[in-house]
Amino acid sequence: MAEFSDRPMKPPPTADQFYGFFPARYTTAYLESYIDNHTYAGRTIRDRILFNSSVDSIIRDSQSSDTPKSARWTITYNTHHKLRTSKVIDATGMTSQPHIPNLPGSSDFQGRTLHHKSFGQEQSLLLEDASVQNICIIGGAKSAADVAYACAKAPAGRKIHWVIREDGNGPSAFFAAPAMSARYANSNEGFYNRFLASFLPNKFGRQWGWLKWLLQGTVFGRWWVKRLWDGFDKGLRGFLDYQREEGKDMGFANLEYDTPIFWQNDSSGVSNHPDFLSTIAKNVHIYRQNISHLSKDSITLEPRSGGPPQDEKPLTIPMDVLVYCTGWSAKTTLFPPREASELGLSVPLEDASPQTQAHWQKLEKAADPVILSRFPALKHPPAYRKIEPRETPFRLYKAMVPPADDTHSIVFLGRMVVGNNFCTAEAQALWAVAYLEGHMRDLPTRAQMEEEVAETVAWDRRRYLNKGELGSWFYFDVVDYADALFEQLGLSSHRQKGLIGNLLEPCFAADLESMVDEYKRKHRT
Numbered sequence: 001m002a003e004f005s006d007r008p009m010k011p012p013p014t015a016d017q018f019y020g021f022f023p024a025r026y027t028t029a030y031l032e033s034y035i036d037n038h039t040y041a042g043r044t045i046r047d048r049i050l051f052n053s054s055v056d057s058i059i060r061d062s063q064s065s066d067t068p069k070s071a072r073w074t075i076t077y078n079t080h081h082k083l084r085t086s087k088v089i090d091a092t093g094m095t096s097q098p099h100i101p102n103l104p105g106s107s108d109f110q111g112r113t114l115h116h117k118s119f120g121q122e123q124s125l126l127l128e129d130a131s132v133q134n135i136c137i138i139g140g141a142k143s144a145a146d147v148a149y150a151c152a153k154a155p156a157g158r159k160i161h162w163v164i165r166e167d168g169n170g171p172s173a174f175f176a177a178p179a180m181s182a183r184y185a186n187s188n189e190g191f192y193n194r195f196l197a198s199f200l201p202n203k204f205g206r207q208w209g210w211l212k213w214l215l216q217g218t219v220f221g222r223w224w225v226k227r228l229w230d231g232f233d234k235g236l237r238g239f240l241d242y243q244r245e246e247g248k249d250m251g252f253a254n255l256e257y258d259t260p261i262f263w264q265n266d267s268s269g270v271s272n273h274p275d276f277l278s279t280i281a282k283n284v285h286i287y288r289q290n291i292s293h294l295s296k297d298s299i300t301l302e303p304r305s306g307g308p309p310q311d312e313k314p315l316t317i318p319m320d321v322l323v324y325c326t327g328w329s330a331k332t333t334l335f336p337p338r339e340a341s342e343l344g345l346s347v348p349l350e351d352a353s354p355q356t357q358a359h360w361q362k363l364e365k366a367a368d369p370v371i372l373s374r375f376p377a378l379k380h381p382p383a384y385r386k387i388e389p390r391e392t393p394f395r396l397y398k399a400m401v402p403p404a405d406d407t408h409s410i411v412f413l414g415r416m417v418v419g420n421n422f423c424t425a426e427a428q429a430l431w432a433v434a435y436l437e438g439h440m441r442d443l444p445t446r447a448q449m450e451e452e453v454a455e456t457v458a459w460d461r462r463r464y465l466n467k468g469e470l471g472s473w474f475y476f477d478v479v480d481y482a483d484a485l486f487e488q489l490g491l492s493s494h495r496q497k498g499l500i501g502n503l504l505e506p507c508f509a510a511d512l513e514s515m516v517d518e519y520k521r522k523h524r525t
Contacts, residue, residue, distance in 0.1 A: 001188055001420055002027055005512035007034055019177040019186040021272040024120065053078050058088060058334045072409045086409060087436050090334070093414030094472065097329040101138075103296035109322065116143045116325040119150070126321065127154035134318045136299055138291065139325030140171040142269025147323050149276055152283035160284045161317050166230055166304060167385065169466050170258035176239050176272040187270065189506035192420060197479040199225050200377035203459050204480035222377050229262040236261055236388045240277065247281030254288040255280075259384050260335055264475050265465040280391040289315065294322070330391055330470055343410070344395040344402040344453070360395060363454035371459045378462040386466070393457045393471030395450075398485065400428060401435060403449035406435055416472045418481070426512050427482035430519060433487055439523045442488075479507050486515070493518045 003009035008028045012022040024369075028428045035045035061084070075083040098115035106113075112132075114122060116139070117492035126132060127150070135151050135158060137144050144162060151160045164171050166245055179190035190196070198211045215221040242256040257266040291303040292314055298367040299322070301315045337351035349357075372379050397403050397418045418424050425444040434440050444452070453471075467473040474481055486494060492512040495502045519525075 144325035204484040251286040367458035
């Protein structure tokens with residue numbers, strides 16, 4: 001599943017695989033080969049990339065008598081270079097800008113700090129440094145677990161501390177790597193198929209509308225879906241065995257996720273090594289406490305609310321290295337705040353236009369009962385710690401284009417969080433080309449687009465709780481989202497496995513290998 005349809009990935013050596021999961025270096029090598037082996041008009045993709053450069057701003061041109069009709073945007077890069085263009089594809093996605101929290105005393109800390117974005121590059125030097133004896137990792141998602149695992153696998157002697165704040169969304173759940181059925185090679189394959197997608201209350205796609213209606217729109221169907229998810233959640237907690245003996249003295253029980261896995265409020269990942277859980281349980285000290293402050297060579301945690309007597313006092317932990325596994329900032333630096341808001345991007349609440357906010361809030365308020373009527377199961381979320389958003393949600397049609405863009409001149413790719421980025425990248429790329437080339441004849445009006453966007457935001461908030469506040473969390477919904485894009489394009493060559501195969505078989509990259517040719521035939525390009 002970690003490949004594009006037009007260039008199969010050579011499988012990594014068996015010794016480096018665990019149920020089809022493998023180290024990231026093989027994906028890096030695949031992407032390097034991909035850009036070298038795709039040539040258009042005599043130039044490879046690599047030839048077309050301007051490396052070691054950064055974009056400073058993207059400004060919409062005001063159309064005047066001296067402005068070429070083809071020029072709608074001015075891009076400034078590397079401080080003083082400018083490029084004028086009629087079309088822009090912003091593919092900076094959701095993982096370009098590290099989020100570094102402003103911790104009290106951070107300027108006093110004299111050790112090393114890094115974000116998990118650069119951990120892979122610095123890992124060897126960091127873990128081979130004999131002076132590094134205490135490593136502290138903060139964050140609760142899979143990236144923090146991966147860093148903790150890598151540090152724990154390094155030569156023994158140092159102490160690894162993992163801090164997950166008490167007032168956040170909580171730690172991730174870690175799916176087992178094997179699938180629950182012999183039909184599938186791993187849990188990813190077992191999840192990304194249209195049958196399992198029917199058990200998800202999402203608003204994408206219509207091909208399996210009857211099955212979705214049965215499972216989401218009837219009392220019996222919702223009972224069945226809840227029973228399946230409750231059983232899955234119970235089985236997952238049993239597999240993770242948070243009370244295991246080997247982790248009792250290390251705080252392994254602090255890794256138990258807070259809300260049922262169906263809601264994804266805690267995020268998730270895969271236990272992608274045979275010793276993943278046991279290595280962390282035996283070698284990593286895990287804390288579920290808020291951070292009080294940093295000092296010269298330590299981090300101090302606040303007492304845990306309602307915790308045992310030993311947690312009633314602040315806890316100070318020595319620290320040589322601090323690794324921020326704290327995710328990414330959704331804020332764009334390429335567009336002025338008001339422009340970003342008008343383009344449907346997420347901006348800090350204080351930068352949003354009051355008129356624009358009022359307009360969207362009215363639409364989203366009207367959309368909420370529509371979503372609850374369509375998916376009654378979302379009326380009853382579990383108890384969870386509500387975190388008030390500090391940014392506006394993304395408000396992009398199909399998670400890609402601003403409803404206000406009547407020029408078809410800009411597209412945003414990857415402004416969403418999903419479980420498989422390769423599949424959505426291909427689907428979005430083809431849809432974006434059709435949009436920019438004007439090959440989509442049945443696009444809705446701006447008002448209709450805004451209504452759909454408002455429904456998506458309202459659905460995301462109900463479906464994924466805190467994670468859905470940005471309107472961009474579609475983690476479990478890869479299959480239905482991609483199908484919806486292809487359906488709007490009038491393409492169907494990805495469904496060639498027959499009725500049962502299309503329903504039960506995993507959705508592989510190879511399923512999309514004829515999509516470009518089908519698109520070209522349809523539009524005679």
